[in-house]
Amino acid sequence: MKSKKLKSKKLNLKPQYQIYKMNTRDIKYIVVHCTATAPTTSLESIKRYWKEVRKWGDTPGYHYLIDAHGAAHHLLEEDKISFGVYAHNKACVHLSYIGGIDTNGKPKDTRSIRQQVVMRRLIGDLQERYPKAEVLGHRDFANVTKACPSFDVKTWLKHFQLFH
């Protein structure tokens, strides 16, 4: 009797969660990236780069991309695999911001406050859907020599506060 009650309670899901219930992938990591481009780079030119240079067809490098204005673009359904971290993509949901380098092409955290707020909210949403997933930066994976996303994700999460 008790378990039955628990079960029906469990099925009383939030509408938002129901949409993502179809994700059959076992998400272990929520991975943060940068595009390693100038912050003003357009979404269109990034998509073109994936298609024409990387030869990824219509598959984007990330599920979500936050542009310079702080708008989050949902590029791929979360149950689909995207190209973000070599050899780990099956277990990842990827998000990125446009930017991540200075005018000399050196790694730099170029995020505006607006981009940071949107990023924090997006990570919060993903954590609700994947409570067991670890939030990491691309560079936190073993054998990654890139600086991506040009800041320390764990330190930032610890110190960045969202004020509603």
Ligand SMILES: [Zn+2]
């Ligand atoms: Zn990356």
